[in-house]
Amino acid sequence: MLSLYRPGDSVLHRAPAGPKLVVLLVTCLTVFLVDELWFTAVCGTVVLVLWRIALIPYRELGRQLRGLWVVALLLAVFQVWANGWHEAAMTVLRLLALLLLASLVTMTSRTSHIVDALESAARPLALVGLRPGRIAFLIGLTLRFIPLIREKAEEIRAAQRARGVERRPLALLLPLLLKTLTMADAISEALDARGFEST
Secondary structure (H helix, E strand, O other): OOOOOOOOOOHHHHOOHHHHHHHHHHHHHHHHHOOOHHHHHHHHHHHHHHHHHOOOOHHHHHHHHHOOHHHHHHHHHHHHHHHOHHHHHHHHHHHHHHHHHHHHHHHHOOHHHHHHHHHHHHHHHHHHOOOHHHHHHHHHHHHHHHHHHHHHHHHHHHHHHHHOOOOOHHHHHHHHHHHHHHHHHHHHHHHHHOOHHHO
C-alpha cells in the first residue's frame, strides 16, 4: 500500500501537512548549505526528538534504521575513500536525518492532505501551462515511495539472513533494484488504467 500513515493524536499528527512539508524542504536545503558536522548532528537529534513528540514507538524508528544501514555503510565507505572521514560522517548523518524526517512526515500526514498541500503550493505553475494536480500527485507519490523502498530492503534482508548471505551488499542491491522496478511498473500500469495521462 502507498500510505504509511500511522494514526495518532500527537501535536505532529494534528499539524497541517503544508507546514510539515515546508520544514522538510527547509531542513533539506539547510543541512546541505551548512557544511558543519555539529550542525548536522544537531539536526539529527532534533529529528529524534520529533519522533518522540509524534508518539511513534521507538521500535518503528529502529525498523526504519535497519532498512537504512546498508545504504549508509556503502556511502560511508565510498566517502572515506574519496573524501575522508569528515565528509563520510556528514553524508551519513545527512542521509539518516533527512530520510527519518521524511518518514516522520509521511507517518503523521494522510496522503490526501499531503497532495492537497502540494497542489495549493503548485497553483502558480498553472500560469506557465503546468498542471498543479499532477505535480502534487507525483511529489506525494515520491514521498511515499521512499519509505516503501526501505520496507522492501528490510524484507530482502530478512530473507537473506535466513540464507546466511546478509553480509553481501550486492545480494541486497540487485534484488532491491528488481523489486523497485517491478513496483514502479505496477504503479505506472495502475495510473494508466485510471487515465492519469489524460487528467
